[in-house]
Amino acid sequence: MLRGLGRAPFGPRTSQGQGAGPSAADSPTAPEGTSHGSASPPGASATTPPPAPVPAPAPRSIEPVKEADPAQMQFETLKRHIHMRLVDRLDMNRIAEIDPKTLRNEIKGVVEYLCDTENPLLNRNERQRLVLEILDETLGFGPLELLLKDDKIGDIMINGPKRIYVEKEGRIQKSEVIFRDNEHLLQIIDRIVSRVGRRVDETSPMVDARLPDGSRFNAIIPPLALDGPVVTIRMFGSRPLSKDDLLRFRAFTPEMLALMEGAMKARLNIIISGGTGSGKTTLLNTLSSFIQADHRVITIEDAAELQLQQDHVVRLETRPANIEGRGAVTATDLVKNALRMRPDRIIIGECRGAETLDMIQAMNTGHEGSMTTVHANTPRDALSRLETMISMAGLELPIRALRSQFASAIDLIIQASRLQGGPRKVTSISEVIGMEGDTIIMQEIFSFRQIGINETGRAFGEFIATGIRPTFMDRLESAGCHLSPELFRQRVMLKD
Ligand SMILES: Nc1ncnc2c1ncn2[C@@H]1O[C@H](COP(=O)(O)OP(=O)(O)OP(=O)(O)O)[C@@H](O)[C@H]1O
Ligand SMILES: [Mg+2]
Numbered sequence: 001m002l003r004g005l006g007r008a009p010f011g012p013r014t015s016q017g018q019g020a021g022p023s024a025a026d027s028p029t030a031p032e033g034t035s036h037g038s039a040s041p042p043g044a045s046a047t048t049p050p051p052a053p054v055p056a057p058a059p060r061s062i063e064p065v066k067e068a069d070p071a072q073m074q075f076e077t078l079k080r081h082i083h084m085r086l087v088d089r090l091d092m093n094r095i096a097e098i099d100p101k102t103l104r105n106e107i108k109g110v111v112e113y114l115c116d117t118e119n120p121l122l123n124r125n126e127r128q129r130l131v132l133e134i135l136d137e138t139l140g141f142g143p144l145e146l147l148l149k150d151d152k153i154g155d156i157m158i159n160g161p162k163r164i165y166v167e168k169e170g171r172i173q174k175s176e177v178i179f180r181d182n183e184h185l186l187q188i189i190d191r192i193v194s195r196v197g198r199r200v201d202e203t204s205p206m207v208d209a210r211l212p213d214g215s216r217f218n219a220i221i222p223p224l225a226l227d228g229p230v231v232t233i234r235m236f237g238s239r240p241l242s243k244d245d246l247l248r249f250r251a252f253t254p255e256m257l258a259l260m261e262g263a264m265k266a267r268l269n270i271i272i273s274g275g276t277g278s279g280k281t282t283l284l285n286t287l288s289s290f291i292q293a294d295h296r297v298i299t300i301e302d303a304a305e306l307q308l309q310q311d312h313v314v315r316l317e318t319r320p321a322n323i324e325g326r327g328a329v330t331a332t333d334l335v336k337n338a339l340r341m342r343p344d345r346i347i348i349g350e351c352r353g354a355e356t357l358d359m360i361q362a363m364n365t366g367h368e369g370s371m372t373t374v375h376a377n378t379p380r381d382a383l384s385r386l387e388t389m390i391s392m393a394g395l396e397l398p399i400r401a402l403r404s405q406f407a408s409a410i411d412l413i414i415q416a417s418r419l420q421g422g423p424r425k426v427t428s429i430s431e432v433i434g435m436e437g438d439t440i441i442m443q444e445i446f447s448f449r450q451i452g453i454n455e456t457g458r459a460f461g462e463f464i465a466t467g468i469r470p471t472f473m474d475r476l477e478s479a480g481c482h483l484s485p486e487l488f489r490q491r492v493m494l495k496d
Contacts, residue, residue, distance in 0.1 A: 160228030170422020264290035267369030273382035274416035301349030354393035421458030
């Protein structure tokens with residue numbers, strides 16, 4: 001008989017949820033207690049039939065894989081069949097008690113056995129692939145696993161079950177990976193969001209979550225998304241990009257890094273501005289490595305994705321309203337609370353609304369060294385975005401008063417851009433120096449000037465020192481950061 005079948009997790013079959021198979025396979029319940037927090041505790045009543053354990057495919061909704069060849073279809077059918085036999089044998093009560101590695105090995109043994117008995121004609125590669133895919137279906141994120149394991153992929157964009165795009169090394173391309181159907185994709189989405197205590201269904205069809213490795217996850221499903229569930233994943237990898245990585249990618253020059261490092265150490269207030277996917281969060285993570293180890297940092301995000309290197313970090317996350325529309329906790333609430341938590345610095349992942357004003361006020365009231373990011377295309381644009389966010393939130397403040405608050409709160413604006421063909425660069429570092437009449441005055445210290453596009457479609461240009469020395473040099477000096485005047489001499493620093 002099957003090796004391991006007599007032991008956990010493959011206990012004797014109960015009288016329900018088996019036989020014909022579909023009843024067990026119908027349930028979208030996730031394993032490891034992930035289903036909306038309602039999993040039965042380990043060791044729940046032995047007489048209750050175990051809940052169907054795995055989000056197995058629902059036979060009634062199975063459609064043929066349209067875009068695959070016949071061999072692929074055969075493979076999928078076999079996979080489904082073996083998966084169902086496996087689901088049939090799992091004892092959910094025991095799954096929770098077993099450590100994940102042992103569980104994986106146990107399941108692997110059974111799947112291998114089933115492969116050999118159900119279709120002994122599989123060749124070695126096919127058998128190996130089948131086993132891996134079934135393990136991913138059972139314990140992981142199904143077809144997504146393949147993409148999640150590829151560390152060259154930055155973004156995954158799933159537009160319905162059959163159209164999946166990835167951004168690989170700066171370029172967007174269509175992936176071979178597909179889901180069986182909408183239902184299959186929904187099951188995987190459900191498994192991901194329920195892990196972080198969120199849900200997605202017709203009443204809350206949009207959800208933000210994160211993957212176990214911290215990558216950002218967003219899903220929007222029908223009826224809002226017209227052509228099936230849409231998922232967008234921003235992969236951060238297990239290791240955030242370091243300053244050396246970014247230097248190697250020529251995202252900025254050593255001179256620019258020296259200034260940014262000084263600004264961090266001297267506790268300047270910094271706004272990182274940039275378009276979608278321009279590298280703002282990455283830059284924030286990287287710069288955070290310069291924060292002194294004894295500083296207490298509080299981060300506030302909608303879906304936690306910052307990976308700060310310090311020990312003394314408190315991470316806070318906003319919460320959407322529940323199904324009755326109650327219980328929402330906004331970024332504004334969290335900033336207010338953070339101020340009572342003795343922060344040295346506050347970092348808001350991204351300013352989107354009313355929290356902007358609280359952030360600016362915190363910067364002005366002794367929490368120097370605070371940072372945030374904002375969606376904008378130029379440093380000047382960033383300031384007007386902040387202004388707009390405050391006025392859209394209904395906070396009536398005379399424009400001049402608001403601007404002078406900005407001028408005294410913000411020291412530096414770092415502009416990130418994603419250029420044509422994929423490269424991401426810091427395209428401007430500008431200092432905010434004060435007000436003249438109703439206008440905030442800024443001066444650019446370093447910039448990147450795009451010159452053209454090369455034969456592979458990639459933008460190229462040069463990093464420039466404008467020749468202007470920042471006015472905050474004395475602050476850098478007193479923080480022990482000595483930058484030579486030569487650093488700021490007007491010149492082209494690097495061509496790329
Ligand atoms: N200089 C760089 N070179 C190469 N890849 C980069 C660079 N900076 C960031 N990336 C990668 O680009 C992707 C987008 O980066 P990031 O999430 O920091 O952008 P963002 O501006 O915060 O995006 P969003 O607006 O969606 O929040 C990530 O996969 C990141 O690893
Ligand atoms: Mg970001």
